[in-house]
Structure formats: structure tokens, C-alpha cells
Amino acid sequence: MITGELKNKVDKVWETFWTGGITNPLTVIEQFTYLLYIKGLDDNEKKKEMDAELLGIEHEGIFPQDKPQLRWSIFSNMGPDEMFNVVSQEVFPFIKGLGGKGSVYSKFMKDAIFVIPTPSLLARVVAGINGLMQASNTDGKKDTLGDLYEYLLSKLSTAGTNGQFRTPRHIIDMIVKLMKPTPEDIIVDPAAGSAGFLVSAGEYLKENHSDMFLVQSLKEHFNQKMFHGFEMDGTMLRIGAMNMMLHGVDNPNIAYRDSLSEQNKDTEQYTLVLANPPFKGSLDYESVSDDLLKITKTKKTELLFLALFIRMLKKGGRAAVIVPDGVLFGNSNAHKSIRKEIVDNHKLEAIISMPSGVFKPYAGVSTAIMIFTKTGAGGTENVWFYDMKSDGFSLDDKRKPIDENDIPDILSRFNNLFNEVGRKRTEQSFFVPVNEVRTNGYDLSINKYKEIEYTEIKYEDPKVIIEKIRNLEEGIMKGLEEMEMLIK
Incomplete structure (x- = not known):
């Protein structure tokens, strides 16, 4: 999340677009993101050049040596007219073809259009972005693009026709830390959006498994085969691809795909699912893959995505996904069948209940994180429940930082589940035996099992x-x- 001075500077750049004649919010977001991406490419290149010089090794950069004007640090110091010509005629074609014709970037950037109409507007926006990045305290490890995009999305009147909205970065980071990706994992997000989960997983690996980049096979795996993301929105695909490249992934497998449809044939291909799928909307049975309907016959996307995760995972693969509370206690046959499938045929490990304000200002829906392992042979013994009451931010539309934060406690307890045995139902976290879950009709809502101590007055x-x-x-x-x- 962004606050204070950085937020004010974003607002000023946004206002600059509007006063310059670009008033469609989505267009503003897309043009804003292109420029952030172009600046990020130059910033990343500078870091790589410095590292190469320090190590005394050759560095083959992405920018042609005979065209220094393609770099943000060069053209941002030009006059408005010269800058406009360079960006529109040279820089934009360059980023659209970056990585070669077969790269994921050129594939989705081919439809990108530069629509800033005048040299003066471009000059003002570029100056605003320079000030914006100076106000940011990021160190290259944080998802700056994603955080800025989250704030820009908040300016839209709705979250999206399919219920999509960006998951807050601190929630994404918590989920990734809970799952601890390994250098051998094959990670997928079937509703990738701006690729926040994939970016966070990549950053976790860099911080905790830096030695993997010394092994050629693991380095190639990281850049070519580890990350997979699917999305139906062309704008989000471009933003996701840019986000991954800015975070050092050479060729992520990001594709345009309706994950729930027959066109998605992926079966037992991945070892880790990280996702926050769309909650809203229903689908026609005809458009949904038949094998998903065999697990749960429904039109509800949140239930179909759970069936999809099970199908996509290899045996032994893990999933940590966000679901609306209704998935946990819904009484329909479809709700019960998907819960029964996960509890009886696989290994349900944890349900972390989150407060309803986590996704404000986009939505006030109550949600939970469901963590399970695909086994095909059961394995659920005790389900760990945690009642998150605060995530470090106020639970209103303003989402201001506060002192109360359960996330460190969640991480600590999940990493030491053996210490949770014997905790009372009146405490914030506790175990529930699987037989009790079955007796209660596979209800997975924490309120079904939590006990409240009443003090006599x-x-x-x-x-x-x-x-x-x-x-x-x-x-x-x-x-x-x-x-x-x-x-x-």
C-alpha cells in the first residue's frame, strides 16, 4: 500500500493526465504503467551494469549501445518535442518487441498503444514520475508496480465486471511465506491479474534460495518453467508481463486463457497453486470444462476454481488460495461436495479467517485462506483454524497503518503447528479433528468451532x-x- 507523500505524487500525475485530455481511468492506468515499466527497465539495467563492473564480468544489456536515447535516464532530460519523438517513435516500438518475436512480452505488448497526445503532457508526466520514484523508499525487492497499480485501481468506481481486484501485497507476501516455495516448484496462478503472487514467490526465492542461481538448471527453471499465470483481461496480461520482467524473470509462462473453460487442459502439471480467484459472477455450464463439473456441479466461479486447483496440481502439490466465507459454510450440494472432496480425498491443513475489511476499498466481503495438499488418498487429520482480527491496517476504506497485526503470529504458529496441540477453542488458533468436521456437514467456518467465553456481569x-x-x-x-x- 502507498501512503503520504507518495500517494500525493501519484494523485498529481493522475491529475496531469486528466488535465491533458486523457480522462478514461483505464487508459490513464495503462499509460501510467507503460512509463513506469520503461523507467524500471533502465533502473534494472543500471543495477546489472554496476554488478557486472563490480564483479569484473561482461554485461550484455537489453538496450542497443548505439541507441542510448531509449533509456529513461537519457530521454527524460530532453526537451518536450525531442522527448515526444523519441518515446513515440523509438522507445515504444522497442518495448513492444523486447525479448524477440516469440517472447511473452512481445506477444502481449503488440496491442499496446501510446496515446499521450502532446509533448507538453508527456514532459509533465515524466517529470511527475521522476518525483514519484524519488519519494518511494523501495529497494528493488518490493512490488512497486503492483502497489502503485493497487492505488490506481482504487480510483475506479468498480472492481471489475468479473469481480477481479488486486490482492493487497502484505496478504500475498504472508501466503507465500506460509507456503515457502522451493527452487524445484512449478508455480501457477490461474487468475493471475497483475501477477502479484508470482512476483512475490520469485522475490521469496531470491531472498531465501539465492544459491539456486549458481546452478544452471535451477536458474533456467526459474526463468523459463517455474512461473505460470493465466488471465482473460488483455490489459492485465500486459501489466502482469511487465511486472514479471521488472522482477527479473526472463520468460514467464503468462497466457490469455479462460482457466475454467474447455481450452484449459492442464492436469497434474504444477506443484504449487497461489491464487485469489474471482468471487463474483456465474457461468454457463456449456462453457465450463466437464471434468470440473464432475467434482462440483455449479455455476459459481469460486467453487469451480477449487475443483480446477485440484485437477491442476500434481500429487503432493500444495495450494494456498483465498475463498469467500460462503465457500466454507454454504449449504448447497455444490458447496458441500467440494469441501467433502478436499477433506476426504486430499489433505486439508488450514483455514485462516480474515476480517471483512482486508479488500477495501474494492469490496467488503469476508474471506479466508484455505491451505491443502493434493494426495488423492485423503490424509486430513486435524484442521488448523486461525481467527485473524487485524492485518496491520485499519479495516475501513482508508486502510491506514495501525499497530495491531496478526500476520507475524500466523506465520510463527503455522511454522510450529506441533505447539498448537491442546489449545482451547476460546483462543485465536486451534485444531479441529476431521471427524468433528464431518459430523458438522463439512462446515469449515471458524465460528462453527470457536468457543466464546462469557463473563458474568x-x-x-x-x-x-x-x-x-x-x-x-x-x-x-x-x-x-x-x-x-x-x-x-
């Missing part, structure tokens, strides 16, 4: 209370009489 005897009220009334009447005497 002792009140005074009614006669004493009445006497106190009478004394108060007498005092009031006496005061009124004295006031009457004063005004006579």
Missing part, C-alpha cells in the same frame, strides 16, 4: 438502582427550583 439489586434514580431525580428537581428562583 453482576448488577446491583433493582431496589438499589431505583433508589439511586429517585435520588438523581430529586437532585434535578431541586436544581430546577433554584434556577426558577434566580430568574424571578
Whole structure:
């Protein structure tokens, strides 16, 4: 999330677009993102050049040596007219073809259009972005593009026709830390959006498994085969692809695909699913893959995505996904069948209940994180429940930082589940045996199992209370009489 000075500078750049004649919010977001991407390419290149110089090795850069004007640091210092010509005629064609004709970037950037109409507007926006990045305290590890995009999305009146909205970065990071991706994992997000989960997984691996980049096979796996994301929105695909490249992934497998349809044939291909699929909307049975309907016959996307995750995972593969609370306690046959499938045929490990304000200002829906492993042979023994009450931000539309934050406690307890045995149902986290879950119709809502301690409050005897009220009334009447005497 962005706040304070950085937020104000974003607002000023946004206002610059509007006063310059670009008033469609989605167009503003897309043009804004292109320019952030172009600046990010130059910033990343500078870091690589410095590293190569420090190590005394050759560096083959992405920018042609005979065209220094393609770099942000060069053209941003030009006059408005020259800058406009360079960006529109040279820089934009360059980023659209980056990586070669067969790259994921050229595939989705081919439809990108530069629509900033005048040199003066471009110059003002470029200056605004320079000021914006100076106000940012990022160190190259944080999802700056995603955080800025999250704030820009908040300016839209709706989250999207299919219920899509960006998952807050701190929630994504928490989920990734819970799952601890390994250098051998094959990671997928079938509703990738701006690729926040994939970016966070990549950053986790860089921080915790940096030695993997010394092994050629693991380095190639990271850049070519590890990350997979599917999305139906062309704008989001471009943003996701740019986000991945800015975070050092050479060729992520990001594709235009309706994950729930027959065109998605992926079966037992991935070892880790990280996702926050769309909650809203229903689909026609005809458009949904038949094998998903065999698991749960429904039109509800949130249930179909759970069936999809099971199908896509290899045996032993893990999933950490966000679901609306209704998935946990819904009484329809479809709701019960998908919960029964996960509990009885696989290994359900945890349900982390999140407060309803986590996704504000986009939505106020209550959600939970479901963590399970695909086994095909059961394995659920005890389900760990955690009642998250705060995520470090206020739960209103403003989402201001606060001191209360359960995320460190969640990470600590999940990493030491053996210490959770014996905790009472009145505490914030506890285990529930699988037989109790079955007895309760596979209800997975925490309120079904949580116990609340009621403290008995002792009140005074009614006669004493009445006497106190009478004394108060007498005092009031006496005061009124004295006031009457004063005004006579």
C-alpha cells in the first residue's frame, strides 16, 4: 500500500493526465504503467551494469549501445518535442518487441498503444514520475508496480465486471511465506491479474534460495518453467508481463486463457497453486470444462476454481488460495461436495479467517485462506483454524497503518503447528479433528468451532438502582427550583 507523500505524487500525475485530455481511468492506468515499466527497465539495467563492473564480468544489456536515447535516464532530460519523438517513435516500438518475436512480452505488448497526445503532457508526466520514484523508499525487492497499480485501481468506481481486484501485497507476501516455495516448484496462478503472487514467490526465492542461481538448471527453471499465470483481461496480461520482467524473470509462462473453460487442459502439471480467484459472477455450464463439473456441479466461479486447483496440481502439490466465507459454510450440494472432496480425498491443513475489511476499498466481503495438499488418498487429520482480527491496517476504506497485526503470529504458529496441540477453542488458533468436521456437514467456518467465553456481569439489586434514580431525580428537581428562583 502507498501512503503520504507518495500517494500525493501519484494523485498529481493522475491529475496531469486528466488535465491533458486523457480522462478514461483505464487508459490513464495503462499509460501510467507503460512509463513506469520503461523507467524500471533502465533502473534494472543500471543495477546489472554496476554488478557486472563490480564483479569484473561482461554485461550484455537489453538496450542497443548505439541507441542510448531509449533509456529513461537519457530521454527524460530532453526537451518536450525531442522527448515526444523519441518515446513515440523509438522507445515504444522497442518495448513492444523486447525479448524477440516469440517472447511473452512481445506477444502481449503488440496491442499496446501510446496515446499521450502532446509533448507538453508527456514532459509533465515524466517529470511527475521522476518525483514519484524519488519519494518511494523501495529497494528493488518490493512490488512497486503492483502497489502503485493497487492505488490506481482504487480510483475506479468498480472492481471489475468479473469481480477481479488486486490482492493487497502484505496478504500475498504472508501466503507465500506460509507456503515457502522451493527452487524445484512449478508455480501457477490461474487468475493471475497483475501477477502479484508470482512476483512475490520469485522475490521469496531470491531472498531465501539465492544459491539456486549458481546452478544452471535451477536458474533456467526459474526463468523459463517455474512461473505460470493465466488471465482473460488483455490489459492485465500486459501489466502482469511487465511486472514479471521488472522482477527479473526472463520468460514467464503468462497466457490469455479462460482457466475454467474447455481450452484449459492442464492436469497434474504444477506443484504449487497461489491464487485469489474471482468471487463474483456465474457461468454457463456449456462453457465450463466437464471434468470440473464432475467434482462440483455449479455455476459459481469460486467453487469451480477449487475443483480446477485440484485437477491442476500434481500429487503432493500444495495450494494456498483465498475463498469467500460462503465457500466454507454454504449449504448447497455444490458447496458441500467440494469441501467433502478436499477433506476426504486430499489433505486439508488450514483455514485462516480474515476480517471483512482486508479488500477495501474494492469490496467488503469476508474471506479466508484455505491451505491443502493434493494426495488423492485423503490424509486430513486435524484442521488448523486461525481467527485473524487485524492485518496491520485499519479495516475501513482508508486502510491506514495501525499497530495491531496478526500476520507475524500466523506465520510463527503455522511454522510450529506441533505447539498448537491442546489449545482451547476460546483462543485465536486451534485444531479441529476431521471427524468433528464431518459430523458438522463439512462446515469449515471458524465460528462453527470457536468457543466464546462469557463473563458474568453482576448488577446491583433493582431496589438499589431505583433508589439511586429517585435520588438523581430529586437532585434535578431541586436544581430546577433554584434556577426558577434566580430568574424571578
